[in-house]
Every structure is written in C-alpha cells, then in structure tokens.
Amino acid sequence: MQSKININISVDSVEALSKKTLTDNIFVMDNSSFGSQGQGTATLATACAPGQEIHWVATAIDLQTPVCIQNICFLPDALPAVTVATGTDDSTTAVEETEDSKAEQPAELMSQLDLYTWTGYLPYCMVPAKPYRYQLVLQIGNGKNSVLAIDTLSLIWE
Amino acid sequence: MSQEITIIVLIDIQAALDANTLDGNIYLIDNLRTDGSTGVGTGDLTTIINGSYWCNGAQATEVITNWLTTGIGSLPLTLPRDFYIKRTAEINNELLNDIKTSAATVLTKIESGTFINDLNGHKRALGIKPLTVTGDYFDSHTDDPSSLSYLTPIITNISGEAVDKGVLYTCQLGTPVYIKDGWYWCATADTSKVGIYSYTLHVTLFKPVNNTYEPVQMTYDAKIKVTSNPQVNGFTKAGMGILPL
Numbered sequence: 001m002q003s004k005i006n007i008n009i010s011v012d013s014v015e016a017l018s019k020k021t022l023t024d025n026i027f028v029m030d031n032s033s034f035g036s037q038g039q040g041t042a043t044l045a046t047a048c049a050p051g052q053e054i055h056w057v058a059t060a061i062d063l064q065t066p067v068c069i070q071n072i073c074f075l076p077d078a079l080p081a082v083t084v085a086t087g088t089d090d091s092t093t094a095v096e097e098t099e100d101s102k103a104e105q106p107a108e109l110m111s112q113l114d115l116y117t118w119t120g121y122l123p124y125c126m127v128p129a130k131p132y133r134y135q136l137v138l139q140i141g142n143g144k145n146s147v148l149a150i151d152t153l154s155l156i157w158e
Numbered sequence: 159m160s161q162e163i164t165i166i167v168l169i170d171i172q173a174a175l176d177a178n179t180l181d182g183n184i185y186l187i188d189n190l191r192t193d194g195s196t197g198v199g200t201g202d203l204t205t206i207i208n209g210s211y212w213c214n215g216a217q218a219t220e221v222i223t224n225w226l227t228t229g230i231g232s233l234p235l236t237l238p239r240d241f242y243i244k245r246t247a248e249i250n251n252e253l254l255n256d257i258k259t260s261a262a263t264v265l266t267k268i269e270s271g272t273f274i275n276d277l278n279g280h281k282r283a284l285g286i287k288p289l290t291v292t293g294d295y296f297d298s299h300t301d302d303p304s305s306l307s308y309l310t311p312i313i314t315n316i317s318g319e320a321v322d323k324g325v326l327y328t329c330q331l332g333t334p335v336y337i338k339d340g341w342y343w344c345a346t347a348d349t350s351k352v353g354i355y356s357y358t359l360h361v362t363l364f365k366p367v368n369n370t371y372e373p374v375q376m377t378y379d380a381k382i383k384v385t386s387n388p389q390v391n392g393f394t395k396a397g398m399g400i401l402p403l
Contacts (some may be wrong), residue, residue, distance in 0.1 A: 016204035054401060064189060066161040069392065074403050113162040114219055115210050120401035132403050142192035155403075 002055040004034045006014035022150040034157045043152045050126045055119040068113035071137040109142055128157045163223040164189050171308040173227040175365045180378040209349020209386040210211055218389045222345040232310045242286040249287055249295045273370040309364040313343045318358035320382055325351045354383045
C-alpha cells in the first residue's frame with residue numbers, strides 16, 4: 001500500500017472567476033493505487049485506507065493566475081447529496097441547506113495562503129465503504145468574488 | 159499567491175531616444191499589486207517576492223519572474239510575429255498595382271526597405287518595410303514622423319545587486335509564444351535572502367535614422383522585495399496531524 005496519495009486540483013482560474021463557480025472549472029486527479037472513481041472531474045472519490053497520508057495541491061492551468069487552497073473541511077453526514085459551488089456575494093445559484101448543515105459559506109479573503117501545506121493522515125477510526133465528503137475552498141486572487149467553494153469531492157476506504 | 163510573476167517593461171521609445179535615457183520614460187507593471195508590489199505602473203517598481211521555507215530550511219515556493227518589453231508607438235504585442243513580413247508583401251503588391259499610374263515614385267517605394275546596424279557597425283537588411291502604428295506603409299517623405307511604429311525594445315541582460323548577491327538567477331529563453339517575439343528574460347529567486355534588492359535592466363532601443371535602425375543601449379534600475387515565511391500545515395496550522403474527518 002502506498003504511504004502517500006497526492007490529489008492534484010487543476011483550476012481554470014479565468015473561467016472560475018468569470019462564471020463565479022468552480023463547477024466545470026476544476027479537474028481533480030489523484031495517484032491512488034486503489035483506482036479512484038471520477039478522475040479528472042470535480043466528483044473525484046479518492047480511494048484510500050487508514051494510515052495513509054493525503055496531500056492536496058492546487059495548480060492553475062494558466063500559470064500566471066493565482067490559485068490557493070483556502071480551506072479543506074470535512075462535511076458532517078447530515079448534508080444532502082446535492083451540492084453547488086457559490087461565491088461570496090449574493091449569487092444566483094442556490095444552496096440547499098438542511099437544519100444540520102454546517103458547511104459554512106466561505107467569507108473573507110486570507111493572505112499568504114501559499115504558506116499552507118494541505119496534508120494529513122487518515123485516522124484508524126475511518127469506516128469502510130463510506131464516502132467522507134469535504135468542502136474545498138479556493139481563493140483565486142484578492143477580489144470580491146475570489147473565494148469559491150465546491151463540495152462534490154470525497155475520500156473513501158473501499 | 160503562488161503564480162509566475164510577469165513584469166511588463168513599457169517604454170516611451172520616442173521620448174527615451176530624444177532624451178537618451180530611460181529615466182522618466184519607462185513604466186514598469188507587474189501582476190502582484192494586491193500581494194504587496196509597490197510603484198506598479200511607475201518607473202519605481204518594487205516587485206514583491208513572497209517566499210516560504212520548509213521546517214528544515216529548504217526553499218518551499220518556487221518563484222519565477224518573466225520580463226516582457228513593449229513600446230508606446232510599437233505595434234501591439236498581440237499581432238503575430240510575422241506581421242511585419244506579411245504586411246511588407248501586401249504593401250509591395252499594392253504598390254505593384256499602382257505602377258500603372260505612376261511608375262517612378264512607386265518604384266522607389268517598392269525598393270525602400272529598412273536596415274539595421276548592429277553594434278559592430280555592420281548593416282543588415284531587415285527585409286521589412288517601415289510601418290505606421292496602424293500597419294500601413296510609412297512614407298518618410300510624406301507621412302508625419304510621429305506615426306512611424308518603432309521596433310519593440312529588447313532586453314539584453316539583467317544584472318545588478320540582486321544578481322550579484324545570488325537572489326535572482328537570470329536566463330534568456332527562446333519561445334514560440336508570439337507576444338514574446340522569440341526571446342524573453344526570466345529569473346528564479348532564492349527566497350532565503352530576505353530584503354530589498356535592486357537589479358538593472360539592459361535594454362536596447364532602435365532609433366530610426368532615415369531607413370536604418372540604429373541600436374541605442376540604455377539601462378534602468380528596478381527593485382524586488384523578498385520575504386520568506388515558514389510553511390505550516392493547513393489543517394493544524396502547525397505540524398502534521400490526523401485529518402479531521
């Protein structure tokens with residue numbers, strides 16, 4: 001079993017900012033030897049196992065545009081399966097919220113995000129065959145609509 | 159934000175050639191104003207270079223800087239590299255058609271081309287016609303001299319404190335990308351050397367004298383400001399840990 005799985009998020013920054021969404025504008029791939037489903041899409045379910053190290057990296061397709069991961073937060077089980085990506089201002093795309101929804105709307109801009117390395121170990125309390133969904137928050141530049149999120153990605157121990 | 163840095167070197171060519179200096183006739187623009195570059199759009203640019211390091215001290219972020227020259231009064235960078243040559247062929251065809259009306263003046267226009275003197279004084283034919291900024295044939299006898307388009311200045315070297323102290327490692331690269339006109343200067347940075355450093359751009363402008371371009375070499379100083387901060391784990395904001403599933 002490989003000790004580390006790398007997840008690469010390729011971002012089309014110009015399209016993401018123009019359309020104010022990460023849907024159809026990110027392409028996520030991993031190098032898991034277990035064979036993940038959804039390679040190259042925003043619905044990648046990375047196949048992994050407890051004890052492995054997962055490492056996320058975001059790269060901009062246009063090298064001269066800024067893209068950084070602002071946050072990765074794992075979603076509680078109560079959230080529904082339907083997900084959308086929204087921006088910080090009042091956008092026209094709706095967000096389905098349940099009473100238990102804890103996925104926060106990304107808000108402020110953060111600085112010096114390239115100082116953060118997004119890596120960690122999968123805990124041994126992980127349950128097999130359950131998709132651990134996470135919200136990926138990207139910051140593209142420093143503008144009003146720069147913080148975008150998507151929560152269709154997941155980790156799964158098959 | 160980690161991205162490649164681009165610095166546009168915008169030169170008011172006519173003014174620089176008249177005053178024989180780039181001081182006051184150059185505008186430097188980079189793409190990191192929101193990250194801390196100061197003086198963007200002026201002649202006094204300090205490009206911010208935000209570096210970071212791993213816990214063992216090794217440099218973490220890769221910083222690449224690219225310089226692109228353009229001139230006020232040059233043809234736009236978005237035109238393809240062979241624009242001069244294609245327009246020359248088109249203009250010659252138009253002039254050949256005009257031979258029916260006035261042979262003598264048209265023949266001198268057809269035979270007019272431009273030359274360039276290199277630094278050793280050798281004259282070479284460029285094989286192109288002088289063009290105005292709108293891509294039309296520039297007739298030195300009849301057209302307003304200020305409508306002549308200038309050849310884009312070329313950076314020939316980057317030197318100075320930043321290079322001497324091993325902060326910027328420069329190189330000139332060849333590229334098929336048309337807006338870079340075949341060559342461009344690029345540098346990577348050693349971000350462990352925190353501070354403000356100056357560097358010198360060596361720029362060659364081309365001064366049209368009758369139908370010959372004379373190279374005029376000038377220099378200009380700009381600055382970089384290097385910072386460096388430690389990399390930390392995004393989840394724990396410290397060292398490695400368990401993922402918060």
